[in-house]
Amino acid sequence: MAIDVNSVYRTVLLILNKEERGYVTPDEFNKIATQVQLEIFGEYSNSLNQQLRVPQSDTDYADRVASIDERLSIFKTFGPSTYTPSTPGIPASFSLPTADIYGNEVELYTVGTVVYNEETELQRLQRMDFYNIQKSPLTKSTTSFPTYLLENDKLFIKPDTITSGISVNFLRKPKDPRWGYTIGSLGQYVYDPNVYNSTGVNIGLGTLNDSITFEATNIQLGTYTGVAYTQLNPAGSGLGFTIIVSGTVGNEVISDINVTSGGKDYEVGDTFTVSDGAISYFGTVPQSQGPTITLRTQDLNSGSTYGSTNIELDIAEQTSFIMKVLFYFGVVVKDPQIIQVAASQIQKEETNEKS
Numbered sequence: 001m002a003i004d005v006n007s008v009y010r011t012v013l014l015i016l017n018k019e020e021r022g023y024v025t026p027d028e029f030n031k032i033a034t035q036v037q038l039e040i041f042g043e044y045s046n047s048l049n050q051q052l053r054v055p056q057s058d059t060d061y062a063d064r065v066a067s068i069d070e071r072l073s074i075f076k077t078f079g080p081s082t083y084t085p086s087t088p089g090i091p092a093s094f095s096l097p098t099a100d101i102y103g104n105e106v107e108l109y110t111v112g113t114v115v116y117n118e119e120t121e122l123q124r125l126q127r128m129d130f131y132n133i134q135k136s137p138l139t140k141s142t143t144s145f146p147t148y149l150l151e152n153d154k155l156f157i158k159p160d161t162i163t164s165g166i167s168v169n170f171l172r173k174p175k176d177p178r179w180g181y182t183i184g185s186l187g188q189y190v191y192d193p194n195v196y197n198s199t200g201v202n203i204g205l206g207t208l209n210d211s212i213t214f215e216a217t218n219i220q221l222g223t224y225t226g227v228a229y230t231q232l233n234p235a236g237s238g239l240g241f242t243i244i245v246s247g248t249v250g251n252e253v254i255s256d257i258n259v260t261s262g263g264k265d266y267e268v269g270d271t272f273t274v275s276d277g278a279i280s281y282f283g284t285v286p287q288s289q290g291p292t293i294t295l296r297t298q299d300l301n302s303g304s305t306y307g308s309t310n311i312e313l314d315i316a317e318q319t320s321f322i323m324k325v326l327f328y329f330g331v332v333v334k335d336p337q338i339i340q341v342a343a344s345q346i347q348k349e350e351t352n353e354k355s
Contacts, residue, residue: 081094085163122157143161195309208257272293
């Protein structure tokens with residue numbers, strides 16, 4: 001279970017306020033949170049290595065090796081490797097995965113097992129051994145016992161007859177924590193709980209108001225939900241929005257566009273034209289063109305402050321995480337109970353806000 005980034009940020013702010021250490025902006029927090037997450041994540045491998053050297057209890061929930069492995073499990077994945085044929089002076093190679101088997105873009109952290117045809121594990125060798133074993137018919141690599149050399153983010157595989165079917169099991173890098181926000185009417189930061197998607201459109205009321213590039217006339221007043229549209233870029237999908245038309249008869253305007261679903265795979269310049277029949281007009285003559293929206297850089301999560309990403313570490317790391325974040329801001333908390341009390345107060349405030 002991931003750590004709620006909103007709870008952590010608000011707890012940090014509460015403690016900093018009580019310690020009179022000033023205010024931390026969301027951008028500052030996001031940068032520090034990313035660093036702290038990588039520090040804790042990097043400690044897992046060393047901790048696992050140390051625990052493997054000592055006897056372990058096989059009692060439920062008391063096996064430390066199993067506990068650390070469980071915390072790493074969310075980052076374990078695998079993906080295909082792409083073959084690049086040899087060119088003069090450059091041997092053939094396979095690239096390391098940039099996406100997992102489900103097509104999700106990921107950043108590789110540590111290579112685990114390299115597999116051929118989903119059943120044969122390749123043996124990893126150093127450069128000297130990789131070439132020397134090819135000299136003897138008894139040790140030479142075969143498709144039953146293949147080997148590989150990892151250098152410069154590439155896999156060099158023997159025998160040369162292997163040109164496909166390579167997949168890599170690996171640990172991916174955790175996603176960077178992100179406390180997404182909008183700016184409220186008083187200039188305050190307002191948390192955006194929607195999941196961050198770099199190619200998704202900002203979700204919320206009015207996020208596309210300034211992106212209307214053509215506003216049709218004679219639209220009847222009202223709220224139009226689930227608006228159908230045609231789009232210029234067929235790659236993007238999943239965008240959903242509501243159009244709100246207000247004003248007076250003869251002076252109708254699109255006052256708001258409420259994005260209810262951000263979708264994915266959208267790019268700057270993508271254009272959406274409302275379909276005939278999706279909204280009502282005065283008169284019976286169809287419009288030659290419905291209202292049109294053209295995406296700008298700031299309309300996507302990647303070009304704005306919208307969208308949030310929780311801290312991907314196990315929930316058991318929350319107290320340690322907060323203490324490390326506070327340390328970067330010059331606050332040393334010696335008693336972890338202070339963190340727990342602060343977190344409890346944040347939960348009460350959230351409950352009161354919802355009631």
